[in-house]
Amino acid sequence: MSSSSFTDLLASSGVDCYEQDEDFLGGFYPETTGSGLPKFKAAQPPPLPISQPSRSFAYSELLDSPLLLSSSHSLISPTTGAFPFQAFNGSDFPWQIQSQSQPPNAASALQEETYVVQDLQKKQDPVPREFVAAHSYGSDRQVKVPSYMVSRNSNDGYGWRKYGQKQVKKSDNPRSYFKCTYPNCVSKKIVETASDGQITEIIYKGGHNHPKPEFTKRPSSGSTSSANARRMFNHASAVSETHDQSESSSISFDYEEVDEEKEQPEIKRLKREGQ
DNA sequence: AAGCTTTGACCTATA
């Protein structure tokens, strides 16, 4: 698939099917097995592409992230967590999902899941990007997605409040720290933004312990805030869907255990954070 | 008036 397809698809946005499995992975902590591992995670199968044309799945939902997959090509197996991308192979897309080994303590991992999305495009080709997002659910899987796959505001259907920003040494870009605004939800995300305003990396920490709110609009003043307005707009049109992100269509995941760790310093960091 | 962003200071983990 070409990048042009992405844009086209983004434009046509057929995110209609996300809702379907919203509860499945919508950020909830999945049921856990006796060992403390999420069931679907415990049953984690190999990276087998599964084709389920009749059922669209929002990867973003699954991962609580802004990444959207649309329709027939972006189906994920609820039970396996595998991403069906028969139509494509990893080489077709400039981005990929990176899996990381499960932390020794699965139970703790549940409490502190970390997902990372970074802009591969940056390294691979100069295509305009405005956002990168995605994360895997239940494991330290690293997902790399072309920035143009996701919206700039990284709206993933949840309410986020920025609580800090910092320039980190390892990156030229400042990081913004966000917390989920849902009461008692400890989910956080770190967004690294380039000087041009483009998001180059998103790191999700912890999972949501609540369903994705259909509306995050604020009863009062919110309407005046650009941020709130944006949020409201997104939700109004998407109804609990991550519209911005949902607009991608064909996505190819290279779902494989990555030993890119050596070349991806972020992964090490993630592992550490995921502990 | 409520909620959000900004931003410097503070805290904590790691080397």
Place this chain on the structure above:
DNA sequence: TTATAGGTCAAAGCT
């Protein structure tokens, strides 16, 4: 043990 980097807090200002 100390220095440094990363992450969080919280006051102030803004929408």
